[in-house]
Amino acid sequence: MTLSATATSPVGDLPADVRSLLLLFPDIHGGLRGKMVEPRVVDAQAWAEGLPTTDLLLAVDPTDEPITTLPTMGLKGGAKDLLLRPDPATLRPVPWFPDAALLLGDLHETDGLPCEVSPRQVLRRALDALAGQGIAVRAAFEFEFRLFRAGGWEPATAGLSYSPLTLSEVAGFLGTLRDYADALRLGLSVVHAEGAPGLIEVNVDPQDGLAAADTAALLRLAATEAARSHGLRASFLAKPFAHQEGSSAHVHFSLWDSSGVNVLRSAAADPDDETYRRVAWGILANLPALSLIYNPTINSYKRLVPGYFAPVRASCGADDRSFALRALLRGPTSSRFELRRPGADCNPYLTLAAIAASIQIGLTGSSTPDRKSLDEHDGELPASLDSAVAEFRRRDAGVDKVLGAGFCEHYLRTREWELHAWQNAVTEWERERYS
DSSP states (O other), X not given: OOOOOOSSOTTTTOOTTOOEEEEEEEOTTSOEEEEEEOGGGSOHHHHHHOEEEEGGGGSBOTTSOBXXXXXXXXXXXXXXXXXXXXXXXXXXXXXXXXXXXXXXXXXXXXXXXXXXXXXXXXXXXXXXXHHTTTOEEEEEEEEEEEEEETTSOOBSSOOOTTOHHHHHTTHHHHHHHHHHHHHTTOOEEEEEEOSSTTEEXXXXXXXXXXXXXXXXXXXXXXXXXHHHTTTEEXXXXXXXXXXXXXXXXXXXXXXXXXXXXXXTTTTTTOTTOHHHHXXXXXXXXXXXXXXXXXXOSTTHHHHOSTTSSOOOEEOEEESOTTSSEEEEOOSTTTOEEEEOOOXXXXXHHHHHHHHHHHHHHHHHSSXXXXXXXXXHOOEEOOSSHHHHHHHHHTOXXXXXXXXXXXXXXXXXXXXXXXXXXXXXXXXXXXXXXXX
């Protein structure tokens, strides 16, 4: 199936065998939501203005329970309409639905303004802020996830890291994932086993900012669907088991000027390169507060413990996996950073937006540390969702300026909701330990 879009209609050139369109958008948690419609539903008006959905989908927790602490959205706001406007650049087949095509889209208010808390719109706003500095971001998410037998927590592989014998245990799944990734144009480039039972890592090619987040969201969806077709379950939980490796979502990102030149190209030869120092400091200085975005759940912080290649302090260095921010300065076209703090449970749109906001703050700040101070920086990072909430409340004013004050307040309330849900829960561990 070959799909293309015209400037006036995303469905004008659909093959005759496409009977349905899957219209999707990311929610606050990074999952994709939407509906399946007949192609005729996306007429010229729907293409220009959008199709109705509800803002409740941006105001529920991971179990779909409405978050009642949000004063104007979701249940308390009457679950009002939003309009989903398809993005023609995202048109592609849905390989697990043979007669369907997929479109990602952006959420707008009914007056046509962008929805300020929609993760895809938040990322657009952050990338636009960097574009105002003449900077474009290219990025790629490295996802780790666990494969379990369907219906339980039995790992699907033995877990010998980087072993072809481990991969061969799930060869059928990997073949389906590759087919799905090809159909979805995800640029899947590397697959290998990691050092825990059932733990797989997948890498994709770098893409421009928004496309990189779209690819990350679709990759998680494709892995979930491919696993299901083989009697398996793909889990992006950050830490399924204690005393084992967690699942990360390392983000590789590079910066490019309007002439297509890598702005970090000279940093390898010049230790005092100002752009390098500004970008690195922007990331590190905002890492405590923005951990709430990179590590958004109670479980996120079970991964962030010493000894498991998960960064617990805000540090930066060259090609060292113990650092939160790894500097890979490898020449004029491949120099980049790798942010190792995010977990597999992160929202890729908000994660990349947080990175862009940090870079913007670093580039526009009145001062930045010298290289020695930067290299020696080793600040403490939140070790729990509770402490991350506290750090986010103390965030730099520049975060609100880039991401939007309305979004920041909305997002904070959703994380406080998660924290309160955990505080009200009683676990089997507690019953066994204290009964």
